[in-house]
């Protein structure tokens with residue numbers, strides 16, 4: 001069908017002219033096609049104005065029958081085009097019946113109903129339901145659903161949809177059927193259906209409201225032994241939401257289905273979540289600590305959506321952050337309570353800087369509530385999700401936790417069962433707290449990362465310390481001349497001895513302050529100040545901004561050692577390291593000799609020596625920024641990125657530090673072993689992290705590097721340790737590294753998720769022949785361009801996780817990616833669009849990389865009939 005995608009604008013939003021009171025579906029699964037019968041009870045709204053036609057979305061649907069109030073319509077009475085179905089003349093109240101045929105086996109875009117291995121499953125968010133049946137596929141149209149599924153009983157013994165299972169029927173010819181009813185009116189994007197031969201892990205949860213809930217996790221039979229951690233995480237999340245937000249589950253079953261073929265992480269369909277199997281399946285032999293963490297947080301995220309997303313949903317897709325920003329905030333808080341708050345904060349900020357800040361500074365920059373989109377799937381972004389969560393966090397900080405909880409209660413009281421907007425959320429917070437959030441709302445409409453400048457001045461005579469805060473909000477595509485925003489800045493001061501100083505601010509004595517900057521510039525006065533106070537600003541990263549201070553290395557070293565906010569201890573270390581690296585890069589450009597600054601070495605050495613006080617924090621401080629993080633640092637400083645320069649300087653620093661701190665790293669490697677069986681708990685995770693970080697540093701030592709890695713490999717008894725060793729071994733030109741890879745793939749060839757790791761470590765190898773290896777691996781029997789996890793593991797990992805080898809002067813890896821993107825354009829545009837985004841920062845690069853990337857983008861752009869997904873990203877990158 002020809003593509004007629006067009007821009008959608010927030011300003012054009014209008015409610016639908018009809019009411020939909022009930023949706024009944026009958027889905028009949030056959031050998032190679034599926035027949036979908038849908039009955040809609042429709043009535044024209046009283047205030048609908050002139051009596052226009054009825055339009056229903058519908059794509060790639062083969063029409064078998066359309067009837068209105070039981071009367072079969074002739075083809076002259078409706079119009080089908082690439083977007084949907086128009087009925088020109090409909091009464092004020094009627095029932096519409098449609099019967100269509102669809103072909104899930106041919107659906108490689110994994111949107112709508114598709115085949116995933118032996119099972120059939122759906123993905124409807126954002127606009128996939130229209131590939132299943134004709135429907136008002138928009139989130140503000142909500143209805144209760146009754147769904148009958150019919151299929152061959154042997155091939156599809158398990159038939160699932162949203163809500164509660166009703167009657168089961170055995171039919172002729174080995175077929176059976178099951179009816180599901182979901183009493184909670186929902187938009188089509190929350191619809192789900194699964195059919196397959198699946199194993200099920202069951203458990204129960206008793207809600208605070210007295211409902212007995214059956215918890216069910218469905219997987220392929222061979223994965224039945226990998227669901228225990230997901231189940232445990234689910235129960236923790238259910239309990240936490242009752243404790244912290246007073247929110248209980250509301251149906252008698254909560255189902256999770258794991259599939260290997262999934263575009264995203266997971267999906268919160270009402271009562272029937274569908275998950276990428278990487279966020280469900282884990283056991284110590286096959287999953288790393290990071291996998292265990294990811295599962296706990298994604299399981300919680302989808303569960304939390306039942307209230308923030310499903311019970312209260314979005315009025316239109318521009319409001320996506322209403323449910324995503326809020327739900328990410330909730331899952332972050334959950335993880336903070338389950339694991340370690342400060343560690344979680346450090347990791348989240350690191351990922352915000354790695355993904356969202358560059359997005360906000362690039363061609364795809366948009367506010368957390370976008371104003372326009374060509375393809376909605378392109379707006380499931382770090383901005384909507386992660387900056388969206390930061391915005392919720394700032395509200396929490398500004399109004400305080402009690403008011404925030406009251407605001408949440410009020411939000412549900414007002415809007416339960418409705419489709420609402422970001423504005424409705426802010427209004428509830430405002431009303432519950434009595435705080436004026438009018439300027440704060442700019443966070444929803446202005447894109448770009450604000451820059452916050454801070455400086456201090458001491459009036460010695462009066463003992464007053466003046467702190468000046470000043471902000472600038474940068475221009476972004478389509479937005480310039482922005483207004484100053486509300487920036488909550490958590491602040492404390494430390495004496496030279498490292499004591500947290502008590503000062504008088506606005507008449508009150510305290511040792512920690514919440515400053516709220518609401519204008520372009522403001523001076524804050526603190527009484528009782530002495531000389532030499534060191535400010536600790538933006539503690540816990542209280543606002544998503546670029547902070548610029550003039551703190552000297554000595555002050556930073558003090559904060560690194562003494563700050564009571566772990567986040568700012570880490571941050572002080574980061575600034576010291578980044579400053580050093582920027583200096584070295586300048587030396588490199590000027591062809592000066594490179595030196596490792598003693599002060600940095602001493603500071604890191606102290607952290608390492610004291611690592612057992614807080615191994616997790618030490619590990620974060622002692623993990624140097626990646627090359628990609630350094631690209632972002634340079635881009636933010638407006639220094640053109642030269643990949644060999646970053647590579648050379650970072651390697652210089654790594655090798656020098658590894659050498660100078662060798663004894664300490666060796667000691668850490670021994671001290672942080674975790675004896676006994678693998679347990680996923682914060683203390684053990686932290687110890688493994690320190691130990692494997694030590695292994696990383698030791699692997700940099702000439703002569704002994706590989707031996708150390710190889711010995712660690714032989715000793716490894718869980719996937720975390722095995723992957724730590726394997727991911728280091730792949731950099732070496734040593735036959736034993738090949739043997740390790742072979743042994744690994746022989747052992748795990750049947751396990752798709754572990755094979756993803758196997759592809760990924762090879763794609764991340766620093767060996768110069770890696771691109772060749774990646775190309776060869778595309779022919780491996782376990783690889784498939786149709787499987788998003790595989791594409792991400794091999795191609796995604798190489799292009800975005802191996803920047804030095806991806807950014808070659810001759811641009812050959814760019815051609816490689818461009819070709820893959822064009823392939824994906826016809827297989828799976830959503831995945832293709834994520835891949836092509838690697839080129840987004842092309843303008844921040846030096847020549848010749850910059851022009852070579854532009855050339856690759858233009859080559860993609862020149863293809864006719866590009867999917868809207870890829871066309872939108874490429875168009876904006878070039879525009």
Ligand code: PHE
Pocket residue numbers: 123125126264265266267268301302324380
């Ligand atoms: N709504 C899902 C989540 O954040 C993400 C998702 C979006 C999944 C679109 C699939 C498709 O939890």
Ligand code: ZN
Pocket residue numbers: 301305323324327
């Ligand atoms: Zn979500």
